[in-house]
Amino acid sequence: MDGFEKRKEKKMKQIFSAALDLVCKYGFDKISVNEIAAKARVSPATIYNYFGTKEQLYHSMLHDWVDSKIHEYDVILQSGKSFNDKIKDIMTLEAHNLRLLANMSQSHDPEPVHFFLSGVEEKLESxxxxxxxxxxTEGYIAKxxxxxxxxxxFKLFFYEISEHISVHGKRENDEEMDQLLQLFFYGLTPHQVIK
Structure with missing residues (x-):
C-alpha cells in the first residue's frame, strides 16, 4: 500500500469513527455530512468523493464496523483460551455490539440497520x-x-445471553454464566450426552 492509499484509509477510518459516534448520539437523520466532516477533521468534499452520499457512507461505515467486530471475534477464537472462555468473551462483546445496534435503531428509522444486517449475513455465517x-474439533460441540x-x-442462546449481560453487566455473576454455558453445551441432563 503506497502513501496515498495509507492516507486515504486513515481518513476513511476517521470518517467512520465520527459518523458512528454521531449516529449513535443523534440518529442518522439528524446529522449532516458537514457535521461528520467537522468531527472527522476532513472536508465535506472528501466524504462525497469517497462515498458519494450520506446513505452510502452509513452503509460503508456499518460494513467496516462489522468487519472490525468479526476480526475481534476471530482474535478470541485464535487465542489459547478454552472454548468455554472464548464463548464467554465473544458473548460479552456481542452484548455490547447489540446494544450499540439497538441505539442506532432507536435513534432513527430502524429499517436501514435491519436491511444492512441482512446484507452482512454471509460474513456472520462464515x-x-x-x-x-x-x-x-475441541469436543465441545457434537459432530x-x-x-x-x-x-x-447459537442464535437463540446468543440473543438470550446478550440480554442477560446487557441487564446484569459484564460478567457480574460468573457462576450464573457458567450455569448458562452448561445448559448451552449439555442441556438439562446431568451428563454430557453426545460426542
Missing amino acids: FFHRLVHIGK GFSDKVLLKH
Missing part, C-alpha cells in the same frame, strides 16, 4: 462456521449436529 469447527441446527441454537 464466522459461525469457524466457531463451530473449533467447537467440534452429529448439522450447521443449520447449530446456527439456530
Whole structure:
C-alpha cells in the first residue's frame, strides 16, 4: 500500500469513527455530512468523493464496523483460551455490539440497520462456521449436529445471553454464566450426552 492509499484509509477510518459516534448520539437523520466532516477533521468534499452520499457512507461505515467486530471475534477464537472462555468473551462483546445496534435503531428509522444486517449475513455465517469447527474439533460441540441446527441454537442462546449481560453487566455473576454455558453445551441432563 503506497502513501496515498495509507492516507486515504486513515481518513476513511476517521470518517467512520465520527459518523458512528454521531449516529449513535443523534440518529442518522439528524446529522449532516458537514457535521461528520467537522468531527472527522476532513472536508465535506472528501466524504462525497469517497462515498458519494450520506446513505452510502452509513452503509460503508456499518460494513467496516462489522468487519472490525468479526476480526475481534476471530482474535478470541485464535487465542489459547478454552472454548468455554472464548464463548464467554465473544458473548460479552456481542452484548455490547447489540446494544450499540439497538441505539442506532432507536435513534432513527430502524429499517436501514435491519436491511444492512441482512446484507452482512454471509460474513456472520462464515464466522459461525469457524466457531463451530473449533467447537467440534475441541469436543465441545457434537459432530452429529448439522450447521443449520447449530446456527439456530447459537442464535437463540446468543440473543438470550446478550440480554442477560446487557441487564446484569459484564460478567457480574460468573457462576450464573457458567450455569448458562452448561445448559448451552449439555442441556438439562446431568451428563454430557453426545460426542
